[in-house]
Amino acid sequence: MSAASSRATLIEVAKLAGTSKTSVSRFFGPERERLTPSLQTRIANAATALGYQPNLMARGLKGGGSRLLGVLVADIRNPFSVAVVHGIEQAARTHGYSLIVCNTDNDPEQEQQHLRLLKSYQIEGLIINAAGQPEAQLQALKHSGVPLVLLDREVRQLDVDVIGLDNALAIDMALDHLVRQGYRSILYASEPPAYASTRQERLQRFNQQAERLGIKSQTLILSSSAPDFETLTAFVEHPGSSPGAVLCANGNVTLAMTRSFQQLDITLGQTGLMGIDELDWCELITPGITTLAQPTDDIGHAAVSCLLNQLNGSAQASPVRYRHAPRLQIRGSTTLVPNF
Amino acid sequence: MSAASSRATLIEVAKLAGTSKTSVSRFFGPERERLTPSLQTRIANAATALGYQPNLMARGLKGGGSRLLGVLVADIRNPFSVAVVHGIEQAARTHGYSLIVCNTDNDPEQEQQHLRLLKSYQIEGLIINAAGQPEAQLQALKHSGVPLVLLDREVRQLDVDVIGLDNALAIDMALDHLVRQGYRSILYASEPPAYASTRQERLQRFNQQAERLGIKSQTLILSSSAPDFETLTAFVEHPGSSPGAVLCANGNVTLAMTRSFQQLDITLGQTGLMGIDELDWCELITPGITTLAQPTDDIGHAAVSCLLNQLNGSAQASPVRYRHAPRLQIRGSTTLVPNF
DNA sequence: CTGAAAGCGCTTACAG
DNA sequence: CTGAAAGCGCTTACAG
Structure with a gap:
């Protein structure tokens, strides 16, 4: 139906800049500094000329990380939840992460389903305000190396960080x-x-x-x-x-x-x-x-901090409990x- | 830090089931019926044994579609917006889509940034409640084949479906x-x-x-x-x-x-x-x-329908305007x- | 400082 | 009905 003048890729940028995929990749990653200033500008020009945006799904596939955080809320229509999600979003954006937000409407079945999906999207961390007691799934996620933070509600027999009110x-x-x-x-x-x-x-x-x-x-x-x-x-x-x-x-x-x-x-x-x-x-x-x-904003920010600490490996040995004062x-x- | 007992992949399932990647892929796609019943059960067993979940990012990369919809709201703390997002989520889930929800806090700058990100995630459609007038970016998205729906607010010189109140x-x-x-x-x-x-x-x-x-x-x-x-x-x-x-x-x-x-x-x-x-x-x-x-739920559902119609190619030639009665x-x- | 090559996990013609 | 092979767009050792 649509013309689908598909987006530019790394290769096209490399071609236009007269360089290799590798260098272009470096330019958009943390190793940009390794490139000659002149090479940098050549790539920058080519990229803007083509309106190039790295494909984060491809990057996610190849070790670069998806830069995606999962947020699972029990009731998205609850003003408290919304306020916390707002805080989470602020903090996440600061650190270059985007959010996949799912709502379970307090239904454990939907929760299971969403957890499966989130796993499929290779999220780098999960903040969950649990509807049921999805210990098994969360245990599996944790075990497969995904940082976890429980929001407001604990899950039995699950030993991870918890953020919430005191x-x-x-x-x-x-x-x-x-x-x-x-x-x-x-x-x-x-x-x-x-x-x-x-x-x-x-x-x-x-x-x-x-x-x-x-x-x-x-x-x-x-x-x-x-x-x-x-x-x-x-x-x-x-x-x-x-x-x-x-x-x-x-x-x-x-x-x-x-x-x-x-x-x-x-x-x-x-x-x-x-x-x-x-x-x-x-x-x-x-x-x-x-x-x-x-303090909903603080709670949201704290949740993201916990996740990032776990990602950095700078997390405490034993899980943390942040109990915020009202x-x-x-x-x-x-x-x-x-x-x- | 974490053991990262990384998730099972298509290959491992194939190996365990004694078949090829192709067949496993078919099993999890729309072509499952082409497989012998016996093959199907073999694969099903292997998959559950390994706790296999297809990696949607990889699938997204290779033509399968990301199954991700972008939602860009101007003010996520507004109860109206939340209610509509809730409706969108319901409808999206029914059709097997997940949502990347972004909030711009009515700031055109954040809007630009989020649009860039959403593009990077290869979303299959975008529902946007615009904060500014991001015509250029949206025009580009539309042009690159991404179905668009404007929510509540129109964007000048942008000829796409609009859903909102009458x-x-x-x-x-x-x-x-x-x-x-x-x-x-x-x-x-x-x-x-x-x-x-x-x-x-x-x-x-x-x-x-x-x-x-x-x-x-x-x-x-x-x-x-x-x-x-x-x-x-x-x-x-x-x-x-x-x-x-x-x-x-x-x-x-x-x-x-x-x-x-x-x-x-x-x-x-x-x-x-x-x-x-x-x-x-x-x-x-x-x-x-x-x-x-x-009628916030209706509005949310309508927005998803529009997107899906565009994806199916069954969309009207000229953009639709759904004006809901209060x-x-x-x-x-x-x-x-x-x-x- | 830069690049050729292998590989991430999947899908999809194309053969058989 | 099933599979071998190419390729999606990227990253990352490894060489130079």
């Missing part, structure tokens, strides 16, 4: 804030913890610390179908001896809970509401929703007596 | 709704229209239709720095003979305007507020913000007398 610290900060603000009974709302280590860590820390602090605590696991109004209603009406607050395990939960608050006509602040993950609209819901913002963003939803 | 229809629907609701003076808020054809189209249609309908109209171009409270305040205080409404050109603007409304303590509904693009939180801002939702989502922000 979940224990986050829960501690949340509880500390809520208690300071006068809330003494806390409902912790989360998506089902199975398969997502982050959810488990946060939930576990919550239970542990709530007990240690003598806080009246309760847990609500959100089903993906209908919201659980009963539990929430009961909690709001009988929070115990003192005011209650709802702590949301992540942005999705915060969204769901905010909806529920509105539908049940629960006053923000009077019943506290706080969430892990910062979202565009948290400041817009009167009187503002208090959050723990994750930033507390205080708003009206955790103030008992709204001032108006 | 901007004229959207504006018409918005104006119709606002007028019906009793607003007679409308402030149209937009980001700077330069370089983004969508913004221009919407703005132009707004001006045109406002005049035709005899609506008192005004325009506010948002600067990226500080919000323009003066214009908004003046508009709210002197909307003319009858109530005024603000129409936001896209999701970013809706966000900015909602902030401004709150900071200036403007009551939603009393002064209308409506936006193109549906966002998670539009239903959460009391009394809800009326929107025109874009869906009106009515909420309290465009009701003059809130009922409570």
